[in-house]
Amino acid sequence: MEKPMKIKNIVILGGGTAGWMCANLLLKKWRHLGINVTLVESPDIGIIGVGEGSTPSLKAFLDILEIDESEWMSECNATYKNGITFKNWSSVAGYEEYFHPFPCSLDFATFGFLEKNSTLRRKGVDVIAKPNRFSLMASLAEKKFAPIPSKNFPFHFQYGYHFDSVLLGKFLRKKALEIGITHIQATVKNVELDSNGDINSLNLNDDQVVSGDFFVDCSGFASVLLQKTLEVPFISFSENLFNDSAIAIPTEIDPDIPSQTVSTALTNGWVWLIPLTNRFGNGYVYSSQYCTQEEAEKELRAHLGILESDVEARHLKMKVGRVKESWRKNCVAVGLSQGFIEPLEATAIQFVHSTIAQFAMAFEQGEFTDKHKDEFNERMNQDFEGIRDYIVLHYKTNSRNDSQYWIDNRENKNISRNLSSMLNCWYKIQALDAELNRLNIAGYYSPKSWNCLLAGMGLFPPAESLTSAEAPSAQADLDFVDNFIDGCSMNFRSHEIMLKSGMS
Numbered sequence: 001m002e003k004p005m006k007i008k009n010i011v012i013l014g015g016g017t018a019g020w021m022c023a024n025l026l027l028k029k030w031r032h033l034g035i036n037v038t039l040v041e042s043p044d045i046g047i048i049g050v051g052e053g054s055t056p057s058l059k060a061f062l063d064i065l066e067i068d069e070s071e072w073m074s075e076c077n078a079t080y081k082n083g084i085t086f087k088n089w090s091s092v093a094g095y096e097e098y099f100h101p102f103p104c105s106l107d108f109a110t111f112g113f114l115e116k117n118s119t120l121r122r123k124g125v126d127v128i129a130k131p132n133r134f135s136l137m138a139s140l141a142e143k144k145f146a147p148i149p150s151k152n153f154p155f156h157f158q159y160g161y162h163f164d165s166v167l168l169g170k171f172l173r174k175k176a177l178e179i180g181i182t183h184i185q186a187t188v189k190n191v192e193l194d195s196n197g198d199i200n201s202l203n204l205n206d207d208q209v210v211s212g213d214f215f216v217d218c219s220g221f222a223s224v225l226l227q228k229t230l231e232v233p234f235i236s237f238s239e240n241l242f243n244d245s246a247i248a249i250p251t252e253i254d255p256d257i258p259s260q261t262v263s264t265a266l267t268n269g270w271v272w273l274i275p276l277t278n279r280f281g282n283g284y285v286y287s288s289q290y291c292t293q294e295e296a297e298k299e300l301r302a303h304l305g306i307l308e309s310d311v312e313a314r315h316l317k318m319k320v321g322r323v324k325e326s327w328r329k330n331c332v333a334v335g336l337s338q339g340f341i342e343p344l345e346a347t348a349i350q351f352v353h354s355t356i357a358q359f360a361m362a363f364e365q366g367e368f369t370d371k372h373k374d375e376f377n378e379r380m381n382q383d384f385e386g387i388r389d390y391i392v393l394h395y396k397t398n399s400r401n402d403s404q405y406w407i408d409n410r411e412n413k414n415i416s417r418n419l420s421s422m423l424n425c426w427y428k429i430q431a432l433d434a435e436l437n438r439l440n441i442a443g444y445y446s447p448k449s450w451n452c453l454l455a456g457m458g459l460f461p462p463a464e465s466l467t468s469a470e471a472p473s474a475q476a477d478l479d480f481v482d483n484f485i486d487g488c489s490m491n492f493r494s495h496e497i498m499l500k501s502g503m504s
């Protein structure tokens with residue numbers, strides 16, 4: 001039943017990326033209504049301190065706050081990101097790597113050709129269907145260009161960033177302080193509830209009591225308010241996604257800084273390579289069911305060519321899954337406290353943004369009551385599962401045989417109905433866009449993304465069974481595609497120059 005709430009004080013628990021993003025967005029939205037926002041963070045419990053790649057959603061978030069690239073990027077050692085190269089996920093000859101770009105307004109000119117050729121190739125016709133050939137952003141990443149066109153190039157571009165997450169947190173804290181956040185540094189000892197089960201106040205270890213009308217739980221995997229206090233159950237995704245651990249190690253940056261993330265599959269997981277202006281961030285995301293922490297660290301160091309180096313490695317545990325409901329009583333969880341899908345497509349910060357934005361909309365539309373709580377929770381759960389299925393697809397379609405980890409991932413029967421339908425659609429040579437629309441999941445990953453992944457992994461009839469091409473008119477016009485991409489690329493500049501010139 002709808003429950004009226006008189007909202008004067010909102011309390012955010014947690015000062016990681018999620019907490020500071022929330023603080024800025026809620027202040028921006030509701031400060032003029034006289035709502036106060038307080039953020040409590042523990043000086044003794046650190047932030048997760050990883051999470052250095054974004055999707056275009058981070059740009060949208062910073063645009064809402066009217067924060068320009070020239071203001072934040074250099075403070076956070078940030079670089080531009082065209083997308084992600086996936087290396088060694090497939091062992092099909094010719095498909096050892098592929099690029100997953102962000103959506104780009106120029107895709108209309110080339111994406112249809114990828115669709116055309118990948119359909120022919122699925123039918124067993126010998127045509128080029130590797131996605132990189134059809135993507136402007138793949139070409140920009142290969143040339144180490146920034147995804148920022150010259151001013152007279154009249155197309156809109158979406159792109160992501162790489163950044164130092166600790167510095168981004170500090171930057172967002174500074175911005176929140178400028179616009180009126182109350183910041184308290186202390187640890188929550190216990191939480192007081194009202195007789196109706198709502199959260200009343202936080203008791204801190206310095207004896208302060210922080211009362212609020214509404215609470216936002218950004219306390220990371222600890223989920224102090226939503227899971228621990230309000231006892232919202234956690235639904236693990238471990239049957240679908242096996243990885244539960246990560247190791248992070250920095251290495252020296254190349255002088256010619258790449259404009260993409262690289263995700264390379266290793267024996268029991270994959271490694272991210274994220275370029276910042278001052279270092280590479282590297283991290284091995286793996287499953288502790290298949291190897292020990294020591295084995296994983298050794299493999300990561302060997303992969304990075306730093307077996308002998310004494311640079312310290314950080315070991316992290318990941319709790320992969322989602323809460324049953326993100327909003328219960330007078331508390332919404334945002335960030336790791338609400339759930340986490342492993343960082344293969346760098347979606348967590350995007351999820352933080354979308355959770356705050358959707359919560360704020362639902363709260364406002366319900367006139368600061370819980371009128372739209374159930375719809376919001378349903379939407380969050382669907383969003384988690386929509387993203388999860390696309391991540392699972394990477395594992396399900398791998399063709400590696402070098403370890404039980406990869407074989408088990410490929411043979412895993414615990415996949416959702418939606419994912420199973422999408423795979424059937426691909427193998428039955430049906431249209432991906434129609435199936436995504438039928439399943440109502442086109443909002444998570446576009447047909448282009450699905451096509452890039454499925455074609456990029458080389459999920460086609462074997463090369464030796466291919467027949468020769470049909471009439472040329474049936475195939476993609478590769479000369480057109482190449483000329484178009486080359487012509488467009490001339491409107492972009494090197495990443496290094498863009499970074500040195502103080503951003504766009």
Ligand SMILES: Cc1cc2nc3c(=O)[nH]c(=O)nc-3n(C[C@H](O)[C@H](O)[C@H](O)COP(=O)(O)OP(=O)(O)OC[C@H]3O[C@@H](n4cnc5c(N)ncnc54)[C@H](O)[C@@H]3O)c2cc1C
Nearest residue numbers: 014015016018042048051053188219220335336343348349
């Ligand atoms: C290995 C790994 C790689 C990742 N890579 C990416 C990526 O590339 N892209 C991406 O978008 N995301 C990534 N993420 C996710 C991303 O790091 C997080 O979503 C993001 O940092 C938000 O974290 P958070 O703020 O929810 O939690 P945290 O950073 O853990 O912050 C928790 C806060 O709660 C406070 N706190 C906890 N308990 C108490 C208490 N009792 N009292 C007071 N304060 C308390 C802590 O002090 C801290 O301030 C990755 C995550 C992992 C694990």
